Structures are given as C-alpha cells and as structure tokens.
Amino acid sequence: MALLGAQLVITLVMVSIIQKLGPHYSLARWILCSTGLIRYLYPTDDELRALAGVPKDKAKGKKGGRYIENGKTGDTFHIPRSLDVQLETTKVTPLDVVHLRYYTEYQWLVDFALYSTIVYIATEVYQYFFPLKDEINLSMLWCFLVVGFALKLLVLLTVQYFRAEESVGERSTVIVTGFAYLLVAMMILIVDENTLELGLDKAYKSFNESAAAFLDTQGLDSKGPASKLVLKFFLALWCGLVGAVFTFPGLRMSRMHWDSLRYCGENRLLKIALNLSFAFPLLLIILWVKPICRDYLTARVFTGMTGPLMTPHAFESLRLIAVVVAVLLRLLLMPVYLQAYLNMAYHRIEEQKKEAGRITNLELQKKVAAVFYYLCVVTLQYVAPIIMCLFFTFMYKTLGGYAWDGLFTAAPSPEECPADAPHPSHFTPFPGQEESITHSAKQFTLALDSMKQVFTTDVFRGLLGFATWWSCFAWFATTSMGMVYQTYFGHT
Incomplete structure (x- = not known):
C-alpha cells in the first residue's frame, strides 16, 4: 500500500525550505515592514519640557x-x-518589530500558514494529474496544524483578559459572548437541513452506521458510539469557544474598519473594497441557506432558460471559491487596516488636547507608545480568524471530495466520485516481499483502513462544512457587533 508517495517529497522539500530560507525571508515581517506602515513616536522629556x-x-x-x-x-x-504636542512619524522597520509582544507567535503563524498553503497547492496539482488512491493526504496534516496553531493563539490572547486584574470589563465580555454563541449554536443545530444545509444529520447517520459496523467486526455489539444529542452538545461547546475567542478580534476589526473608512477620503475604489471586504462573510453565510442559494441557483429554471443556472457540482465549487476570495481580499487590505490602527496614537493625543487638567510625561508617552507596542497582538487578532476560515475550507474541499474547477467542468460520474465504503488495496507485493513488511507497518495500515471505514466522506462533509460555516458566521457576527458599537457608542 503506497502510504506517502510523492507527497513525502513535497513535505520534505518544504521542511528544507523552512529550515534554509525561513530565518531570512518572512511574509509576516514583510507585511509589517515593507508595505509602507507609519508609526508615531512619543515626544521626549526635553521636547515636553x-x-x-x-x-x-x-x-x-x-x-x-x-x-x-x-x-x-x-x-x-x-x-x-x-x-499642543505634534507627534513625529517614522516607517516601521524590522528592528522595531522584533521586540514587540507576540511578534514571534505572529511570525510563526503567518509563515507556517504560507508554507502550508504551498504544500496544499502542490498536493492539489499532483492529485489533479495523479489521483490519490491508497495514499495519505499529507497536506491535510499541515492544514490541521495551522488551524490548531491559530486557535491556540486566539485562546492565549483571550486568556490574557482573565489574568489581568484591571480587565474586568473585557473578561465579562468574553464570558457573556461565549454563552451567547453557545445559545445561538444550540438553536442553529436544531434547524432543519432543508433550510440550513450543514450536512450534520447525514454525517451522523454515516458515522453511526460505519462505527457500528466496525465495532461489530471487532466482536462488540453496539448500535453506535454516541447519541446525536451528545454530539451536537459538544459541537455547541466548540462553537461557544470559537465565538468567545473571536469576540475581541471582531471588535478590533470593526474599529479598524470604521477608522479606515474615515481615512479613505475621496478614494471611492478603496472605500468600495473596504465595504465589500466587510460584507463578504455575510455572503458566505447565505451560501449555506438552501432556499436562498442552492434552490435558487441549482433548482429554479428561469424564463427563457432550459435548465437552472448552475449544477450542484458547480455550486459546491462556488462556495469554496467564495471563501478563498473573501480571505484574499481581507489579506490585501491588511496594510490599510493596520495603518488605521497605528493612527490611533495621533487621535489619542488630539482627543487629549480637548481635556482639562494635567498629566505626567510618562503617562503621555505610554499613551503613544502602547499603540505600537501592541501592533503584533492586533495583527494576530486580524489574521488568525482569516487563517482558520481558509484552512477549514481547504480541509472541507479535500476530505469532502469536492473540486475547485466545478464552475468550468461537468460533474464527475459516480465512478469518479470518492467512495465512502472501504475498498481493497491495489498494492500487491512481489513474491518474497511480504517478509520485508514490518509488523508496525501492518498495524499502521490496519488502523488507517479502520479510520477510512468510520470517517467517511459524508462525515467529513458534515463536520468540516459546519466548521467552515460557523467560522465565517462568528467572523461576521463579531465584526457586525463591533460596528453597531462604533455606530452608537464609539467616537466619531
């Protein structure tokens, strides 16, 4: 059984690139230091005197x-x-950012996400010409690690609000929003699949039947490993966690979006791009609402047409491509949003000039310096939710058996579709080669076949489809909540 094949070569090459070029070339460093970001310098004691x-x-x-x-x-x-303090400005340089808080974590996440994307694309191209049969898709391991790293960093950033004694308001906000998202998730999980096509019911049915059959082959009598209610409860807990850790990234994003629109001026093209980027996640959410999108695009026949606008195969590809486009647009606008954040130092001083009373030189300097000091924290809050949505989509496409080119090609025949049922191995050892196969390799092959029997394509479509949709939902809901706050309670 060919377990790795050419994919091992792709992985080893990428590992070598990380070791050789990683310390010298960094996308994360380039975003902060080569896109024209300007930071504000705090006035010295002599200038204030x-x-x-x-x-x-x-x-x-x-x-x-x-x-x-x-x-x-x-x-x-x-x-x-x-x-009347006038702040001086300077360009952000690599020597400035290396000492910032969470810079190492930010650099690792962005660069590793880039390397994982390259591995994924290379694997997809290879798989397009040489479809994988009995091989492990190593790019899925890379994607899983990226999602894990992004979620871990978001959790670490959220935990900081629970450790600081002065962050009582932030701590309460995280707890309240976490429980609110838990409640919303419970409501969504009981919605009929004909309205919101998450695929969880089909995934549960496939998993339960496959797991029961597997346990039966092992001599264990079971009707299934768990009830649907228990599984959905744990999914709701995961949704509450994601919603909680997305809360302050969403609030920060909304503040940067609000400020970016003010700095646009007469640049209508940039203003359109910013608003489109902000509203794009709403379109992604709607794409999973069956009566609005799937039925409208794949079932309804308009006047003067002989068939619907799209095939179901093309519609699935449309959803995948839409997520990628939304992520790319948000990444392209990243310097604009980060500059809007750095401009907060200027606005803090301008707001202070309208106040009465006195302030110490240290307090004024910290008010300016703190903005740049937390630049990498803000950048992590910006990119981590985007990365989670993107790599959940990659996993949803590959493990769910979908295609990127569905908009331009016909639907695959049933023979070409990935089968859920286990299939015999196509590997036949040469005479005498059986002795060269170690016992551990046999055990690994047996475990892999067992995993394929239980975790079918329908299971992955349900779980990863729901993970992709919920990430987009939390991404949009938190930013929308922040925009409501900026509109009615924020500074103009």
Whole structure:
C-alpha cells in the first residue's frame, strides 16, 4: 500500500525550505515592514519640557519623581493635557518589530500558514494529474496544524483578559459572548437541513452506521458510539469557544474598519473594497441557506432558460471559491487596516488636547507608545480568524471530495466520485516481499483502513462544512457587533 508517495517529497522539500530560507525571508515581517506602515513616536522629556515651559531643575519637585527606562534615568513631571504636542512619524522597520509582544507567535503563524498553503497547492496539482488512491493526504496534516496553531493563539490572547486584574470589563465580555454563541449554536443545530444545509444529520447517520459496523467486526455489539444529542452538545461547546475567542478580534476589526473608512477620503475604489471586504462573510453565510442559494441557483429554471443556472457540482465549487476570495481580499487590505490602527496614537493625543487638567510625561508617552507596542497582538487578532476560515475550507474541499474547477467542468460520474465504503488495496507485493513488511507497518495500515471505514466522506462533509460555516458566521457576527458599537457608542 503506497502510504506517502510523492507527497513525502513535497513535505520534505518544504521542511528544507523552512529550515534554509525561513530565518531570512518572512511574509509576516514583510507585511509589517515593507508595505509602507507609519508609526508615531512619543515626544521626549526635553521636547515636553520645552513645550510646557518646565525648567529642568524644577522637574524634581515634591510632586515629581524619577524613573529608569531602557537603562536611562529620567524625571517625572506634570504638563497640561491641552499641550499642543505634534507627534513625529517614522516607517516601521524590522528592528522595531522584533521586540514587540507576540511578534514571534505572529511570525510563526503567518509563515507556517504560507508554507502550508504551498504544500496544499502542490498536493492539489499532483492529485489533479495523479489521483490519490491508497495514499495519505499529507497536506491535510499541515492544514490541521495551522488551524490548531491559530486557535491556540486566539485562546492565549483571550486568556490574557482573565489574568489581568484591571480587565474586568473585557473578561465579562468574553464570558457573556461565549454563552451567547453557545445559545445561538444550540438553536442553529436544531434547524432543519432543508433550510440550513450543514450536512450534520447525514454525517451522523454515516458515522453511526460505519462505527457500528466496525465495532461489530471487532466482536462488540453496539448500535453506535454516541447519541446525536451528545454530539451536537459538544459541537455547541466548540462553537461557544470559537465565538468567545473571536469576540475581541471582531471588535478590533470593526474599529479598524470604521477608522479606515474615515481615512479613505475621496478614494471611492478603496472605500468600495473596504465595504465589500466587510460584507463578504455575510455572503458566505447565505451560501449555506438552501432556499436562498442552492434552490435558487441549482433548482429554479428561469424564463427563457432550459435548465437552472448552475449544477450542484458547480455550486459546491462556488462556495469554496467564495471563501478563498473573501480571505484574499481581507489579506490585501491588511496594510490599510493596520495603518488605521497605528493612527490611533495621533487621535489619542488630539482627543487629549480637548481635556482639562494635567498629566505626567510618562503617562503621555505610554499613551503613544502602547499603540505600537501592541501592533503584533492586533495583527494576530486580524489574521488568525482569516487563517482558520481558509484552512477549514481547504480541509472541507479535500476530505469532502469536492473540486475547485466545478464552475468550468461537468460533474464527475459516480465512478469518479470518492467512495465512502472501504475498498481493497491495489498494492500487491512481489513474491518474497511480504517478509520485508514490518509488523508496525501492518498495524499502521490496519488502523488507517479502520479510520477510512468510520470517517467517511459524508462525515467529513458534515463536520468540516459546519466548521467552515460557523467560522465565517462568528467572523461576521463579531465584526457586525463591533460596528453597531462604533455606530452608537464609539467616537466619531
């Protein structure tokens, strides 16, 4: 049985590229340092003294103090909040970002996602010309790791709100939204499949029958491993977790979108692109609503036409391509959104000028420096949900047995469709070769065949289709919630 074949070569080549070129070339570093991002510099103590008219020898009064930062000792003094401070700007450089918080995690996630995408594309091209029969699709392992890394980082970022004592409001927001998404997921999971075609009922039926048959072959009497209610409950818990960790990325995204629209000015093309990027996830959600999309495009025959607009095969490809287009559009606009975030330093100072009272030099400097300090945190919140949606789609397409070119080709014949039932191996060892096959290899082959018997194509279509749809739903719902907040409670 050919377990790896040419895919092992693709994986080994990519691992070699990561080792040799990874330290020197980085997409994550290029996005931050080569796309023209501008950051604001906080004013120095001498500049603030000159603007406020504070003599240096009087800065050490009773209300003052001293601090040590970056090995240098400075004085703490008070200045008016309305002080006319003009911030200087400079381009973001690699030396600036390497010390930022979560930069290593951000770089690893983005670069590994790029390498995994290359492996996936190479595997798909190879599979198009030489269809896999008894081989393991190694690109699925890469995709699974990317999804795991993205979810892990989002969880770590969310956990920070529970560790900080001053983050009571953020902690409450995460808990409330998590339970809200759990409730929404429970409601969605009871919706009829004729309305929202998630494929979970068909997946459960296939899994239960296959698992029962497998247990029967092992001499165990069972009608199935678990009830549908229990499985859907655990799916709802996963949905609540995803919704909770998507909350603050969505709120941050909505704030950056709100600010980006203000900076567009007369650039109508950019404004259209921003609004299209924001609304695209809603289109992805609707594509799974059967009466609106599938029935309308694949069943209804319009006047003057002899058949529907699309075949079911083409419609499945349309959904896959739509997710990829939405992700690519969001990635292309990433520098625009990040610059909108960096501009917060300027707006913080401008808002402060309208306030009365006094502020220390350290507080003012931290107010400006904190924006750039959390740049990689914000960038992670931006890219991690996008990456999860993209790689869930990759897995949904491959393990679900769909095709990218369904819009341009006819539907495959039943003989070409991936079979759910187990099939005999096409590998026949040469005489005497049986002795060269180790016992561990036999056990691995047996385990792999057992997995194929239980986790059929219908199972993957249901689980990964639901994961893809829910990721897009949470992606849009959190950003929409943030836009509602910006509209009614945010700053104009």
